[in-house]
Amino acid sequence: MFDTSISVNDLLFLAQGAWITILVTAISVFLGTLLGIFFGVLRYQVGPWWAAPITFVLDIFRSIPLLIQLVLVNAFVGIVLRLQISGFTVACGVLTFYTAAYCAEIVRGGIEAVPATTRRAARSLGLNWFQDMRYIVAPLATRVALPSWIGLALGVMKDSALVYVVQVTELLKSTQILITRLQEPLLLLTIGGLFYFVISFPIARLGGYLEKRWSND
C-alpha cells in the first residue's frame, strides 16, 4: 500500500500547479481588494438609491456559481468577441470581480462601524473628506474589516481551484492530471489537499487571533 510511483518530476509538476494557484490568488486578491475598496466607499458615499446599480451587479457575482461565471466570461470573450485572451487572464479577471464583490461588502461594514461622532469631530477639526477617510476612517475600519478580509482571501484561494474550467492548470487540476496517469488518487489528493491546508490553516488562525484581540477594546 505504501509503495508509490510518484517521481520527482511529478512533484515538480504539482509545485508548478501550486505556483499557479498562488499567482492567480495573489493577483485577484490584490486587484479585487483595490476595486472592492473603491466600490465599498462609493456605495457608502452615494447613498442607497444611487448605489443600487452597483449593488445589483456586485450581487450577481455572489449569487451565481463561480464555475458559471468563468464559463460565461470565457465564452463571451472567446466566442462572442472573438478575442485571443488566455485562460489565465480570464481567470484573474473573474476572480478579481468575485473578490471585489465580497470585499465591497466588508469595506462598507468597516466604514459603518466607525462612529459618526468620531467622523464629525474630525470634520469639525478642519479635516477635509479625504483626510477624514485617510486618517480617521481607514485605521479604525481596517481593525473591523481585517479578520473578514483574511477569510475572504483564503476563500478566494480555495475557490481558485475552479479555474481549471478555463484551461488553467492550477494545483487541483495538476493533481487530477497525475491521478489519471498514476492511478493513485488517495495519495495524490492528500498531497494536494495538504498544500491548501498548510497555507490556509495558519492564516485562518491568525485571522481568528486578530479578531479576538481587536474586538476586546
Add this chain to the structure above:
Amino acid sequence: MFSYTFQWNQALARLPQMLEGALVTMQVAIMSMVLGILIAIILTGFRLSGNKFLNAVAVTWIEIARNTPALFQIYMAHFGVASFGIHFSPFMSLLIGITFNNAGYLSENFRGALKAIPETQTRSARSLGMPPIMAFRTVVLPQMLRISFLPMTNQMVWAVLMTSLGVTVSMNADLYGVTQDLNALTFRTFELFAIAGVIFYIIVKVINLGARLIAARLFRY
C-alpha cells in the same frame, strides 16, 4: 455590434430540462443542509463533551472542511475513498462532499452562537435535575439554532452554488450538469450558461427572501 449571432431560442427550448436540473440541485442542497445541520450539532456536542478523542474528531473535521477547497472534498468523496474499494455514485459523492463542507462551517457557526448563551442557563437546567444531554437539547440547542439562523441561510446559498461542482465527478443531473450536457449537444455555450446563471440567481434570491420571512417570524420578540 458582434460578429456572433445569439440564438436564444435554441437555448430557451431546453429550459424545461434545465428546470428539472434545478430541482435536482435544490434536492442536493436541501439534503446536504439537513444532514449538515444534524452532523454539525453532533460535532458541536463532541466539542462540548470534554472527551479528548471526540473533541479531536470534531476539530479535525471542522479544520479540514474549512481549510481545503470544496472541490477537493468532493474529489475525495469520489476518487479518494475509491482507493478503499468504496465507490459512490456521482450523486452520493456530491452529497457527501457538500454535507462534509456544510457540517464543518455550520459547526463553527454554532460554536460562535454558543458563546452568546450564558453558561448559567446550562447550570440552572442541570440543577433542575436535567441530564446533560437533555439540558443541551431543550435549553441550549433551540437558542443556538436561532442565533445562527442567518449564517445558516448563507450556508444554504453556498450549498446551492456548490452543487455546480458535481460536474467534476460526472454528475449530470443537476442544473450545471444538465447545462454542460446540453452545451455538448448544441454548442450554445454563452446562451445556455447565461440561462443557468439566471436560474441560480433566482434560486438564491428566493432562498434569501424566504429566510427573511422566516426570520421576521423567528425574531419577533
